[in-house]
Amino acid sequence: MEINKENNHKSVEDISAKTQYIIENQNPFRNFKLENYKYAQLHKKIIPKNSVRDFKYFRDIKDLSLDLSTKSLKSVNLRSTLDNWSFYSNDSYFRVESLIERSGSLIPLDEFEQSIFSLDISKMTENITITKKKEKHQTIILLNTNVEDEVPKSILIDLSDNSNLDIIHYNISNHKSFLYFESKQGNHSKLNFITFQSNNAHTRNEYFASLGSHCHFELSGLNFDNVGVNDNYSFIQHLKPSSSSREVFKSIVDKGAITNFQGKIYVDSIAQKTDGYQMSRSLLLDDISKANNKPELEIYADDVKCSHGSTVSQINKDQIYYFNSRGINKNEAQKILQKAFLSETLENISSVELKDFSLKLLDNLIN
Amino acid sequence: MLEIKNLCVSIEDKQILKGMNLKINDGEVHALMGPNGSGKSTLSYVLSGKEGYEIVSGSIHYNGRDLLNLDVDERANEGIFLAFQYPMEIPGVQTSFFLKTAINAKRKYQGLDEIDALEFAKLIKSKAGDLDISPEMLKRDLNVNYSGGEKKKQEILQMSLLDPSMAILDETDSGLDIDALRIVSEGVNKLRTPNNAFLVITHYQRLLNYIKPDFVHIIADGKIVKSGDFSLALELEEKGYDEISKSA
Numbered sequence: 001m002e003i004n005k006e007n008n009h010k011s012v013e014d015i016s017a018k019t020q021y022i023i024e025n026q027n028p029f030r031n032f033k034l035e036n037y038k039y040a041q042l043h044k045k046i047i048p049k050n051s052v053r054d055f056k057y058f059r060d061i062k063d064l065s066l067d068l069s070t071k072s073l074k075s076v077n078l079r080s081t082l083d084n085w086s087f088y089s090n091d092s093y094f095r096v097e098s099l100i101e102r103s104g105s106l107i108p109l110d111e112f113e114q115s116i117f118s119l120d121i122s123k124m125t126e127n128i129t130i131t132k133k134k135e136k137h138q139t140i141i142l143l144n145t146n147v148e149d150e151v152p153k154s155i156l157i158d159l160s161d162n163s164n165l166d167i168i169h170y171n172i173s174n175h176k177s178f179l180y181f182e183s184k185q186g187n188h189s190k191l192n193f194i195t196f197q198s199n200n201a202h203t204r205n206e207y208f209a210s211l212g213s214h215c216h217f218e219l220s221g222l223n224f225d226n227v228g229v230n231d232n233y234s235f236i237q238h239l240k241p242s243s244s245s246r247e248v249f250k251s252i253v254d255k256g257a258i259t260n261f262q263g264k265i266y267v268d269s270i271a272q273k274t275d276g277y278q279m280s281r282s283l284l285l286d287d288i289s290k291a292n293n294k295p296e297l298e299i300y301a302d303d304v305k306c307s308h309g310s311t312v313s314q315i316n317k318d319q320i321y322y323f324n325s326r327g328i329n330k331n332e333a334q335k336i337l338q339k340a341f342l343s344e345t346l347e348n349i350s351s352v353e354l355k356d357f358s359l360k361l362l363d364n365l366i367n
Numbered sequence: 368m369l370e371i372k373n374l375c376v377s378i379e380d381k382q383i384l385k386g387m388n389l390k391i392n393d394g395e396v397h398a399l400m401g402p403n404g405s406g407k408s409t410l411s412y413v414l415s416g417k418e419g420y421e422i423v424s425g426s427i428h429y430n431g432r433d434l435l436n437l438d439v440d441e442r443a444n445e446g447i448f449l450a451f452q453y454p455m456e457i458p459g460v461q462t463s464f465f466l467k468t469a470i471n472a473k474r475k476y477q478g479l480d481e482i483d484a485l486e487f488a489k490l491i492k493s494k495a496g497d498l499d500i501s502p503e504m505l506k507r508d509l510n511v512n513y514s515g516g517e518k519k520k521q522e523i524l525q526m527s528l529l530d531p532s533m534a535i536l537d538e539t540d541s542g543l544d545i546d547a548l549r550i551v552s553e554g555v556n557k558l559r560t561p562n563n564a565f566l567v568i569t570h571y572q573r574l575l576n577y578i579k580p581d582f583v584h585i586i587a588d589g590k591i592v593k594s595g596d597f598s599l600a601l602e603l604e605e606k607g608y609d610e611i612s613k614s615a
Binding site: 317318319321322323324325326327328329330332336337339340341343344 | 415416417418438439440443444448449451454455457458459460465468469472473476525529
């Protein structure tokens with residue numbers, strides 16, 4: 001309950017100078033009512049009420065994959081890359097000068113034969129740029145655990161035409177973790193990003209995706225069992241005709257935690273035949289927790305299909321009763337229903353092993 | 368088995384059951400018939416322990432124990448089973464997983480180990496086969512996009528797997544076609560033993576042609592107004608509720 005009060009800012013005075021600056025100068029909606037929740041209260045020291053558990057499940061997936069970080073990474077100048085991409089700093093809390101000024105490393109995926117890699121970004125301080133030119137399907141596992149970040153991790157993905165990539169981001173057991181994720185997709189490429197967030201004290205993840213023609217972007221996220229504030233912000237740009245995106249976020253909050261989701265689908269005037277879908281759903285397990293969901297569509301083309309939905313609800317009591325009437329107790333019924341609610345976001349992991357692993361992980365963490 | 372004495376139940380200050388008395392012995396099948404709104408479903412929910420029903424007075428004893436003191440899941444594990452009129456849809460939960468969880472909940476309650484995977488597969492194959500439920504169906508989410516008949520069959524499958532001692536069937540025949548009605552009735556008949564009992568709630572005598580009741584009760588305005596044997600159901604079909612209630 002203390003956490004809830006800590007973050008429930010009513011007045012602007014509570015907001016640090018940096019956040020205030022952003023709200024005044026960069027908030028694209030500054031003419032509207034202040035929507036403070038869109039900007040994580042990063043300056044606030046969140047002390048988790050529950051201690052964040054140690055996380056040991058990852059040994060299993062390390063067997064499946066090749067550790068990318070053991071390879072020497074090539075150094076790149078990120079500034080030139082970022083300047084060429086089509087986002088502006090005022091879209092993001094993190095896309096700031098400091099990010100650009102850090103050193104950057106390049107991972108050219110085509111130079112690796114394997115199909116599944118892991119990259120432990122927990123201790124990483126440089127910006128990572130991942131490039132892929134070949135069609136061959138590959139999967140990257142991003143591990144982000146047990147960290148206390150001050151600056152965001154930044155991952156940039158550059159997919160050339162026809163390439164095909166899965167990214168699974170495990171964002172678990174962190175005191176403070178921030179991710180800036182940006183992708184640029186060439187024509188006919190496919191990118192599937194899954195983010196698994198649990199047991200964090202304070203998280204903000206930003207996803208910026210820019211789509212060429214006939215490409216597909218998929219963003220699925222689940223978060224549960226966090227303390228403090230969990231933020232997910234996405235900005236999906238359809239810049240050329242006939243691309244599709246599908247975004248599903250599911251969150252469960254309890255014990256005074258807060259989850260925020262804000263997602264925008266932007267369709268450029270030439271991006272006809274765009275197919276965009278966005279769904280954000282939250283479950284509240286008690287009456288001291290909060291879920292803020294804000295779907296946004298910004299469409300300048302006239303022949304598009306875009307839909308979005310957002311729900312905040314509690315676990316259905318009649319469903320619990322149905323379980324009870326079959327001898328399954330309330331506690332177990334709730335766990336099963338929570339898993340059922342979240343598992344949809346793991347459905348489209350291409351690798352069968354990783355899908356199984358993720359489902360087991362979910363099982364483990366909920367029990 | 369089950370003894371209901373002078374049961375008065377209200378929901379949101381509206382009294383639904385007004386002094387209900389019913390005694391069911393081991394091995395018996397009782398049919399409960401009555402017009403819409405007479406309290407049939409309320410009785411079934413009260414027996415299973417659903418929240419929101421206020422017991423104003425009266426008692427329910429089940430095998431000598433005070434049933435009203437038990438939680439819903441305890442009642443189920445003690446052998447009470449309610450086949451719902453409108454079974455709940457549970458998206459995201461595979462039917463076979465649900466069945467296994469329910470079986471294991473009961474086994475745990477009885478102090479047994481979890482069911483062996485192979486044993487479960489065999490059990491479910493034979494029980495589902497009896498009810499003409501395909502293996503594909505067991506892979507689907509529980510009751511999601513099931514037809515009315517499939518949902519009712521699913522309830523009977525759960526009943527046969529959990530092997531209850533006191534089963535309540537709440538309008539299991541509604542929404543069933545003739546073939547499904549026969550299959551479901553055969554499923555129920557197979558479960559009959561001298562040690563269990565059934566309370567069959569229905570509007571139609573047709574179901575009772577298949578599941579022969581030992582007793583037929585007519586409920587009107589929250590209490591049983593007439594009891595008899597199977598011939599009462601036939602009489603009811605002929606004369607209708609109005610006349611029977613008046614003559615009672």
